[in-house]
Amino acid sequence: MAEIYSINGSVISVLETHSFSMKEVVRVGKEGLLGEVIRIDVTKTMIQVYESTVGLRKGDPVVGMGSLLNVTLGPGILGNIFDGIERPLMAIQAQQGSFIVAGDPIPALNEEKKWDVSIEVHVGEHVNEGDVFARCPETSLIEHRSLVPIGMSGTVVCVQENGLYTVKDTIIEVKLDKNEKIIPFTLTQQWPIRTPRPIRKRQRIQVPLITGQRVIDTLFPLAKGGSAAIPGGFGAGKTMMQHQIAKWCDADIIIYVGCGERGNEMTQVLEEFSQLVDPKSNQPLLDRTCLIANTSNMPVAAREASIYTGVTIAEYYRDMGYHVALMADSTSRWAEALREISGRLEEMPAEEGFPSYLPSRIAQFYERAGMVETLNGQKGSVSLIGAVSPQGADFSEPVTQNTRRFVRCFWALDKNLAYARHYPAVNWSDSYSDYIGELTPYYNHEVSRDFLDLREEIQQILHEEGRLMEIVRLIGADVLPDDQKLLLEMARVVRVGYLQQNSFHKEDTYVPMEKQLKMLQVIHDLNQACLPLVKKHIPMSLILKTGIFEEVIKIKYTVLNDHLEVLDDFKDKIHAALATIR
Numbered sequence: 001m002a003e004i005y006s007i008n009g010s011v012i013s014v015l016e017t018h019s020f021s022m023k024e025v026v027r028v029g030k031e032g033l034l035g036e037v038i039r040i041d042v043t044k045t046m047i048q049v050y051e052s053t054v055g056l057r058k059g060d061p062v063v064g065m066g067s068l069l070n071v072t073l074g075p076g077i078l079g080n081i082f083d084g085i086e087r088p089l090m091a092i093q094a095q096q097g098s099f100i101v102a103g104d105p106i107p108a109l110n111e112e113k114k115w116d117v118s119i120e121v122h123v124g125e126h127v128n129e130g131d132v133f134a135r136c137p138e139t140s141l142i143e144h145r146s147l148v149p150i151g152m153s154g155t156v157v158c159v160q161e162n163g164l165y166t167v168k169d170t171i172i173e174v175k176l177d178k179n180e181k182i183i184p185f186t187l188t189q190q191w192p193i194r195t196p197r198p199i200r201k202r203q204r205i206q207v208p209l210i211t212g213q214r215v216i217d218t219l220f221p222l223a224k225g226g227s228a229a230i231p232g233g234f235g236a237g238k239t240m241m242q243h244q245i246a247k248w249c250d251a252d253i254i255i256y257v258g259c260g261e262r263g264n265e266m267t268q269v270l271e272e273f274s275q276l277v278d279p280k281s282n283q284p285l286l287d288r289t290c291l292i293a294n295t296s297n298m299p300v301a302a303r304e305a306s307i308y309t310g311v312t313i314a315e316y317y318r319d320m321g322y323h324v325a326l327m328a329d330s331t332s333r334w335a336e337a338l339r340e341i342s343g344r345l346e347e348m349p350a351e352e353g354f355p356s357y358l359p360s361r362i363a364q365f366y367e368r369a370g371m372v373e374t375l376n377g378q379k380g381s382v383s384l385i386g387a388v389s390p391q392g393a394d395f396s397e398p399v400t401q402n403t404r405r406f407v408r409c410f411w412a413l414d415k416n417l418a419y420a421r422h423y424p425a426v427n428w429s430d431s432y433s434d435y436i437g438e439l440t441p442y443y444n445h446e447v448s449r450d451f452l453d454l455r456e457e458i459q460q461i462l463h464e465e466g467r468l469m470e471i472v473r474l475i476g477a478d479v480l481p482d483d484q485k486l487l488l489e490m491a492r493v494v495r496v497g498y499l500q501q502n503s504f505h506k507e508d509t510y511v512p513m514e515k516q517l518k519m520l521q522v523i524h525d526l527n528q529a530c531l532p533l534v535k536k537h538i539p540m541s542l543i544l545k546t547g548i549f550e551e552v553i554k555i556k557y558t559v560l561n562d563h564l565e566v567l568d569d570f571k572d573k574i575h576a577a578l579a580t581i582r
Contacts (some may be wrong), residue, residue, distance in 0.1 A: 002062045005029070005044065009052055009342040010301045013044045014062050020045050025069050028053075028219045029060040031103030034085060036301075039345060041128050048087050048301040051102050068195070074167050074188030075136055075144040076109040077415055078253070079286045084294035084306030095426030109188060113163035115144075117187070121156050121172060122481065128153040131321060132173050133185060139287035141278065142253065145320040146171065147376070149189045150198060153177050183269050194306040195459055199372040205438045206371075209325065209383050212248040212510035213241075215426045215499045218455055218520070220433040222409045224323055225381035229331075229403045231394025232413025237425050239265065241385060241411070244424075244503055245312040247285060248510045251325035251383065253317050254289040257310035259305045260333025261512060263295040274503055293582040296333065304337040311368050314382045321378030325385065331362070332389040335399045339467065351398045354491025359402045366406045388560075395430075408434035422500050428462050447513050454520035457527075458494045465491035483531075484541040489549060497553035498523065508556050518567040519555060524570040525551050529578055538581060548577040 002016035012028065017040055020026065026035045028049055033056075039046035047062065071086045081089045081117040083100070086108045086396075092100055120128055131148045133156075138144035151240040158173035165171060191197060205223040232238045240259075245252045256273070258266045270293060276285035290313055294306040307328050314324040328334070336357060342355035350356040369384040373504045386407075390397045392482055412430035417423075436452075443451045464487055469478070477488065498519060502508040511517050511519075530543055551558075551573075559566050 002045070002064075003058045004058050004062060006058070007056055008123070008344045009340075010053060010299055011038075011341065012047050012053065012062075013055070014047065014051060014064075015044060017041070017045050017314075018045070020064050023066055023068050023192075025065040027063045027065060027103075029062075029103070031055075032063075032105075033103045033315045033397055034105075035062075035473055037064075046345060048304075049299070050302045050305065051100075053108050055102075065454055067190075069305065070190040070192050071312050072188050073191055073313070074109050074146070074186075075115050075138045075166065076113065077290050077316075078139050078142055078288060078312060079284075079290075080109075081106065081293055081571070082443060083298065084259075084292065084302035084304075087422075089293060096141065105560040109167050111166055111168050114166055115187065116163075117146075117165045117171060118162050119159055119171065119455050121159065122128070123156055123159055126154070127156060130424070132320075132376060134187065135368045138285035141190050141281045142322075144187075146185075146187050147189070147319060148185070150191070152183065152374075154183075157182060161338060165273060165366060176421045180399065191312055193305060193312045196368050197312070198321060198375065199319075199370075200377070201401075203371040203379065205435065206444055208435070208439050209331060209515060210250045210513065211245050213244055213424060214501055214511055214516055215424055215428070216245075216411070216517075217511075217513060218516055219428060219459065219499075220409060220411060220426070220431050221435055221439055222385070222433065223371075223439060224383055225369060227366040227369040227384040227386075227407040228409035228411060229386050229388055229400075229407045230402070230411045231388040231390055231400045232393055233390065233415045236393070236413035236415050236418045236444040237423055238387040238389070238413060239269070239329055240503065241413070241424050241426075242329055242385065243269075243272065244509070245325070245385060246273075246289070246327055248279065249325055250323075252288065252322040253324045254285075255292070255293045255310050255314045255315075255324060255326040256289065257294075257307055257326065257328045259294055259306050259328055260296050260337065261329060263297060266293050266295050269293075300337045300340050304334060304341060304362060307331070307334055307365060311365065311382070311384070315387060318372065318380035318382050319374045319376075319378075321374065321376075321380050323381045323383075325383045328365075328384070328386040330387040330389045331365075331403065332387075332399050335362075354398050356537060358398060359405065361567070362399075362402050363406045366403075366404075395522055422495070423503065424501060426499075428459075428499065429466060439451055448517050450521070451517055454517070454524055458498065458520065461487060461491050461494055461527075473497055482537070482540045484535045486527075486530055486534050486543075489540065489544065490523070490530075493523055493526065493549060493552055496555060501556070505557060507559075507561055510561075511556070515559070515561055515564055515567075518542055521557060522552055522567055522570045522574075526574050528573050529571075533578060533581070542581050543578065546577040546580060548574055551577075 002014040006013045028035045033051040035047045035049040119137045132145045134146040154174040154176040161356040167187045208221045278285045314326045336370045390400045412427045413425045414427035417425035
């Protein structure tokens with residue numbers, strides 16, 4: 001047993017260097033605070049403590065636990081709320097009140113609740129790592145599939161009857177191949193959070209993550225198994241955008257990591273998620289969601305660990321064959337935790353004080369996304385969506401720039417659009433998606449062969465508008481020829497009628513791909529119908545008086561999602577309105 005030599009915030013040191021290994025979990029002080037070894041040099045061992053170090057003294061004991069920082073994986077994760085090191089906040093509140101008692105470990109999963117378990121294997125059967133040996137309904141929406149732990153394979157020698165069991169009960173016993181030792185398997189297992197879970201092989205990305213948000217699904221799609229960043233200044237709508245994606249995307253499971261956010265904002269997130277209803281099943285959304293809450297006033301080391309906890313849980317459900325979407329809000333706060341710990345370790349700072357290894361840490365996180373074939377032959381994915389909060393909305397700062405290097409989808413939020421009440425405030429000039437090439441076969445076969453052409457058309461309209469607005473700012477719009485005035489009006493239709501979306505409107509909060517296609521076709525038909533009139537020198541003022549432009553803008557509200565046949569006749573309606581021009 002070692003003793004504390006020095007205390008510097010969340011970082012402590014001990015003079016003993018032979019008793020500890022790198023990344024080993026330790027218990028610190030008389031209260032047994034959780035810590036992790038982060039440096040071993042000639043004279044000292046440095047440890048970061050995941051709980052408040054207030055009250056620690058020089059000479060207090062430090063005991064190594066001989067294991068890495070793990071999370072407990074098993075039924076009971078979904079519908080639960082954890083902190084950054086998987087302490088169950090609802091259970092803590094019920095037992096201890098509104099404040100976490102230091103060093104008092106409460107099991108991550110409820111050890112008294114019984115699950116209705118169906119055994120999938122029988123005596124004499126050979127099982128390999130990753131195989132499903134039992135199933136139970138974890139929530140009304142998700143079936144939990146208990147997996148043979150990684151690194152273990154052998155012959156089943158004992159099987160319990162189907163029935164009710166807790167997470168601590170032995171379900172089966174297996175004689176291992178490597179040493180013939182008999183190991184009991186329960187519904188839970190441990191996994192170190194900084195180690196990616198193994199897979200059989202990575203799959204090609206071919207399917208988009210459908211979100212129902214037009215600016216994403218049409219212009220900047222994210223693939224299942226892909227990674228995306230949402231950079232934006234204060235008030236630009238990062239959290240709201242992640243809420244919309246969490247609620248409406250076609251992932252099976254949502255992991256939401258609140259990393260260093262304000263306490264009142266995190267409270268609002270927790271309250272909203274607990275009240276949301278899954279639109280596809282009419283069951284509580286929390287039944288397929290896990291929340292990890294780590295507010296800005298909680299220990300900084302736990303903030304640094306929180307996103308690893310979240311992505312490890314995501315990989316666990318991926319290994320069951322589910323498609324998982326993880327929202328990290330925000331990775332800037334996580335990077336600030338890295339910077340604070342690095343400063344306490346007296347490491348040489350790099351740009352803006354961040355440690356020189358910031359890019360590699362960001363890469364390690366986003367590279368854990370992917371569409372994979374699991375060890376048991378299932379197909380699953382983890383999609384990572386990280387919010388970035390650059391100070392002063394400066395996208396040239398290190399976290400945003402390094403994140404841009406490792407993600408293939410960049411949804412840049414514009415505070416000017418947000419202040420103009422244009423939501424989602426995704427800037428169509430600064431944003432991009434590199435997944436279009438891989439997703440082209442999907443759009444051609446599952447949506448329409450016209451979809452990508454229509455997408456390119458509205459992108460061209462927006463690009464030309466940006467060029468023309470420079471002229472308009474100098475000399476005004478009145479001097480423009482009518483063909484350019486038409487382009488500006490079409491751009492307004494695209495911006496207000498298509499890209500702008502109302503998350504509080506029943507018909508506009510979620511838009512299926514079929515409606516997105518038909519809306520694009522209506523915009524195309526309007527443009528094509530107006531071009532001949534402009535060439536005949538009919539003034540744009542007369543065309544606008546028909547009111548057809550306003551009607552097209554309002555179709556996102558007026559055309560119901562289950563009555564899309566109305567849009568099929570809109571081309572005739574456009575021509576009828578334009579025929580009234582005198």
